[in-house]
Amino acid sequence: MFALVDCNNFYASCERVFNPNLQGQPVAILSNNDGCVISRSDEAKAIGLPMGAPIFKWEAFCKANNIKVLSSNYPLYGDMSSRVMSILEHFTPDIEVYSIDESFIEFKAFKKPFDFEDYGNQIRTRILKWTGIPTSVGIAPTKALSKVANKVARKFPARTKGVYVIDSEEKRIKALKWIKIEDVWGIGMGLTKKLKRKNCKTAYDFTQLSNEWIRTHFSIIELRLKRDLEGIPTLQLEEDKTKKAIATTRSFEYTYSDIDNIKERISTFATSCAEKLRKQKSSCHVIIVMLRSDRHKKDSPQHKVSTSVNLSYPTNSSLIISNCAVNAVMSIFKEGIKYKRAGVIVMGLVPEDNVQLNLFDSENPKHYPLMNSIDSLNKKYGDYKIKLGNQDLKRTWKMRQERLSPRYTTNIKDIIVVK
DNA sequence: TCTGGGGTCCTAGGACCC
DNA sequence: TCTGGGGTCCTAGGACCC
Numbered sequence: 001m002f003a004l005v006d007c008n009n010f011y012a013s014c015e016r017v018f019n020p021n022l023q024g025q026p027v028a029i030l031s032n033n034d035g036c037v038i039s040r041s042d043e044a045k046a047i048g049l050p051m052g053a054p055i056f057k058w059e060a061f062c063k064a065n066n067i068k069v070l071s072s073n074y075p076l077y078g079d080m081s082s083r084v085m086s087i088l089e090h091f092t093p094d095i096e097v098y099s100i101d102e103s104f105i106e107f108k109a110f111k112k113p114f115d116f117e118d119y120g121n122q123i124r125t126r127i128l129k130w131t132g133i134p135t136s137v138g139i140a141p142t143k144a145l146s147k148v149a150n151k152v153a154r155k156f157p158a159r160t161k162g163v164y165v166i167d168s169e170e171k172r173i174k175a176l177k178w179i180k181i182e183d184v185w186g187i188g189m190g191l192t193k194k195l196k197r198k199n200c201k202t203a204y205d206f207t208q209l210s211n212e213w214i215r216t217h218f219s220i221i222e223l224r225l226k227r228d229l230e231g232i233p234t235l236q237l238e239e240d241k242t243k244k245a246i247a248t249t250r251s252f253e254y255t256y257s258d259i260d261n262i263k264e265r266i267s268t269f270a271t272s273c274a275e276k277l278r279k280q281k282s283s284c285h286v287i288i289v290m291l292r293s294d295r296h297k298k299d300s301p302q303h304k305v306s307t308s309v310n311l312s313y314p315t316n317s318s319l320i321i322s323n324c325a326v327n328a329v330m331s332i333f334k335e336g337i338k339y340k341r342a343g344v345i346v347m348g349l350v351p352e353d354n355v356q357l358n359l360f361d362s363e364n365p366k367h368y369p370l371m372n373s374i375d376s377l378n379k380k381y382g383d384y385k386i387k388l389g390n391q392d393l394k395r396t397w398k399m400r401q402e403r404l405s406p407r408y409t410t411n412i413k414d415i416i417v418v419k
Numbered sequence: 420t421c422t423g424g425g426g427t428c429c430t431a432g433g434a435c436c437c
Numbered sequence: 438t439c440t441g442g443g444g445t446c447c448t449a450g451g452a453c454c455c
Contacts, residue, residue, distance in 0.1 A: 030441090031440085031441035031442075032441050032442065033439090033440090033441070034439085035439080035440055035441055036440055036441065038441070038442095052440085052441090053440090054439070054440040055439080055440085056438075056439035056440075057439085057440080059439095072441090098436090098437080099436080099437045099444090100437075101437075102437080185435095185436080186434095186435065186436080187435085188434065188435050188436080189434095189435095190433085190434060190435085191434080191435085218434095219434085219446090219447055219448070220446095220447070220448095221434085221435080221446070221447065243443095243444075244444085244445075245443090245444070245445085246443090246444090247442080247443055247444075248442090248443090249441090249442065249443080250441085250442080251440090251441070251442090254438095294440095295440090296439090296440055341441095343442090345443095400439090
């Protein structure tokens, strides 16, 4: 059996843990740069604030309905996430951390008969008690079905108490007939359109399509999904989550038309990618740099470009990645464009201790200990005390975060005060 | 009349997820 | 004034190999 443990309205719930005034209130969390709504409490959903709402268009609505609007606080959410996930390890060793707010777990060595509903309840209760985060738990014989069960648990909290188990053919059919096709994991907008034309409205209808039809009109992915929904375990738990690509991309608070500001941003994004690489002990072969104008400004000239650089040897040195990225961005930058967004993506990742040596070219051996020192100093003193010379040393650059809550769990100055 | 067969690797684009 | 960020996988087609 598999379980999907999903944190309810995760970001909004994290904020509530440390600010009890938000309990029972409508709460909305904004994306980076305070752009649009990316998490809502149940109350905010009930009032009708949609997902993805650009806040500048919904400001009056939020005010009128007394919705508490906050900037996103990723250090807090990331830390709360790892607390939740580590609690799950007490229940089973087989965990796939699927996203910041949900994990699949598998019950491999559990002897039947076993009371999964009771176990699910214990999981919910402990996470709530130890972290303050409410969760929903769906349990079923396959991953796709555990996703469905999770939706049932979430939708009917009074009846399910937040835990739903699909453990019979009857319950499987009932749940599949209940869930709309567009709410099925793996069926997005494009597929929904095609399926509705086939008069396929629920997950159950989907499982009634022939394998041949699915294979000709879609791909192997959808066929696997069908089998999983039929109760035949097809999708496996993926415990090794070493990333295959790492990106840092951001919109700017304002637009930039000069290369200097953009070079600084690219260097900072490249440094951030290099740090993430070192954290997962990988090196990269390829660096992609992208630059684009404001896509919402239809009347000003648009420019969207990217370029990639192949390295002659893999690296995770901030110096090399930053240099390559800055050189690359200079080659694609065009005068007269108002740029609003830029990014660095590193790909072709290999384990850092398993690099293919190059006959003609290799990394300066001093970089490795240098990066180690930088990482440990930044970890010890925080706030990126050590930077490259081509980064913003005066901290003039900032993300718009006008409604940010304190970093309660990751910054000693922000620790909560008990009266 | 009639022109093989079996592979690999890479890339761009498209679909999906949170 | 103002609209996020970070991932995954699959397919088709082209280039190349013997």
